[in-house]
Amino acid sequence: MGYSDKVVDHYANPRNVGSLSKESPDVGTGMVGAPECGDVMKLQIKVNPETDVIEDAKFKTFGCGSAIASSSLATEWVKGRTVEEALKIRNSDIVNELSLPPVKIHCSVLAEDAIKAAIEDWKSKGDSRNHQRGGPLFQIGPQKPSVFPAPRGGETK
Amino acid sequence: MNLPIYMDNHATTRVDPRVLEAMLPYFNQIYGNAASRNHRFGWEAEEAVEKGRKQVADLINAAAKEIIFTSGATESDNLAIKGVAWMYREKGNHIVTVPTEHKAVLDTCKRLEKEGYQVTYLPVQKDGLINLDDLKAALTEQTILVSVMAANNEIGVIQPIAEIGKLCHERGILFHTDAVQGVGKIPLDVQAMDIDLMSISAHKMYGPKGVGALYVRRKSPRVQLTPIIDGGGHERGMRSGTLNVPGIVGLGKACEISKQEMATESDGLRAWRDRLRDGILSQLDEVYINGSLEHRLPNNLNVSFAYVEGESLLMGINDIAVSSGSACTSATLEPSYVLKALGVGDDLAHTSIRFGLGRFNTEEEVDYVIGRVVETVKRLRELSPLYEMAKEGVDLKKVAWKR
Numbered sequence: 015m016g017y018s019d020k021v022v023d024h025y026a027n028p029r030n031v032g033s034l035s036k037e038s039p040d041v042g043t044g045m046v047g048a049p050e051c052g053d054v055m056k057l058q059i060k061v062n063p064e065t066d067v068i069e070d071a072k073f074k075t076f077g078c079g080s081a082i083a084s085s086s087l088a089t090e091w092v093k094g095r096t097v098e099e100a101l102k103i104r105n106s107d108i109v110n111e112l113s114l115p116p117v118k119i120h121c122s123v124l125a126e127d128a129i130k131a132a133i134e135d136w137k138s139k140g141d142s143r144n145h146q147r148g149g150p151l152f153q154i155g156p157q158k159p160s161v162f163p164a165p166r167g168g169e170t171k
Numbered sequence: 172m173n174l175p176i177y178m179d180n181h182a183t184t185r186v187d188p189r190v191l192e193a194m195l196p197y198f199n200q201i202y203g204n205a206a207s208r209n210h211r212f213g214w215e216a217e218e219a220v221e222k223g224r225k226q227v228a229d230l231i232n233a234a235a236k237e238i239i240f241t242s243g244a245t246e247s248d249n250l251a252i253k254g255v256a257w258m259y260r261e262k263g264n265h266i267v268t269v270p271t272e273h274k275a276v277l278d279t280c281k282r283l284e285k286e287g288y289q290v291t292y293l294p295v296q297k298d299g300l301i302n303l304d305d306l307k308a309a310l311t312e313q314t315i316l317v318s319v320m321a322a323n324n325e326i327g328v329i330q331p332i333a334e335i336g337k338l339c340h341e342r343g344i345l346f347h348t349d350a351v352q353g354v355g356k357i358p359l360d361v362q363a364m365d366i367d368l369m370s371i372s373a374h375k376m377y378g379p380k381g382v383g384a385l386y387v388r389r390k391s392p393r394v395q396l397t398p399i400i401d402g403g404g405h406e407r408g409m410r411s412g413t414l415n416v417p418g419i420v421g422l423g424k425a426c427e428i429s430k431q432e433m434a435t436e437s438d439g440l441r442a443w444r445d446r447l448r449d450g451i452l453s454q455l456d457e458v459y460i461n462g463s464l465e466h467r468l469p470n471n472l473n474v475s476f477a478y479v480e481g482e483s484l485l486m487g488i489n490d491i492a493v494s495s496g497s498a499c500t501s502a503t504l505e506p507s508y509v510l511k512a513l514g515v516g517d518d519l520a521h522t523s524i525r526f527g528l529g530r531f532n533t534e535e536e537v538d539y540v541i542g543r544v545v546e547t548v549k550r551l552r553e554l555s556p557l558y559e560m561a562k563e564g565v566d567l568k569k570v571a572w573k574r
Binding site for chain 1 (some may be wrong): 478506518555573
């Protein structure tokens, strides 16, 4: 089976490999897949509390070359986007970009899931973020930090 | 040293130049049909076939008449198992085999199950070997055939063939062994080991693809088979079809070479295999050898590199040809069923790599492979969230994974 040049490139030179502090209130961690299935992706994002822009992203992946490439590409794509924009990334975009064959589509699905899981994790930290920055102890409605920006000059991460 | 390096000799082997040389005249000089009885072209072809038959028989201590030529071991397995099942249907309907067999055996047995035969799949132990007491307990009055491979194609584990043969003969049950990986690599003797049927393939022993043989015992007991291919009645009626003369010449020559060189070649392969194993194990942690090391082909190494998925490792060592038990490399998208049968978890099965050394490898290649594998596993572990978690002391078995 041949790999596309882009898959080979991401595999040989993966972008944004590494880990961010899971505990940081501005970091969201998504871990999807299972060792028994042969794929585990960990994708982390660091979000600017003022702008909701994803300033940094890191990944580590256990999986085939296409899984590594999909998650590497995902970190490239989420960087510089707002959280809401990142949520719009679809697995089909990854399939097209990397020219993944049908048997590797699940790798792209996993990457999309990893982005979503990371964002979900980050959103779930909304309370603690606001609390630490001396913001309101409760929020109304869904936890959308973009709707309730934290006051400036608060706690740094 | 030339790249890429071929170290996948359980899949197939390069044709030995001596084999090729022996075969060549039979394509366009001595091209007769071995079944043509009334002219020189036919006689010469027949002579070549009978020489090949003798060479195959000599390697396994059989008589030439007991060798039936086939298209390969898949056909040999089918002929042996279906042939016995159909021929001895009135005697019984029970077959015993092992879950680590090749698909040519397992799928043949599955088909027979649909026809109403009973098949027992003996469990294997952690080291890949069957337990003889389990075999004893599985045999019934209805058992007509036991089929257990000599050496496994993935993990190289060698089953106790002589003991199985003895047990079968004591009970009047026929014994078939798929010996594809073992013939020419380890001593196999159909008399001493009480083997009734043995599948052989040429291309696993430096011969050509598309030709194989089935040993069929002619006395004590005389084994009869219902053919699976009907036609001109070739090969004592057991396998119709014009004989593949160049292929048979090649198989014969490959057997002759193996008989002469097996002992010294095995020692050399074992030394390289151990060098490969030691080189890898001394430089990497959490590497697990799959299957018994003691009862194993000299040229096989099957290891799991924990936390590194097999296909990604293959991609990293793309100048080396080896195989993986990872699901991503299999047609079924399931990890190796052989490793599963040994009780290796799917997580480790996904990380397994099979090295198959061969006659044409060199020590320099072995050292190169060690270096590339170690370097690539280290790089991929830096990329692996599982390795990171394991190093942090997380018990991966207790994590609630989001599938």
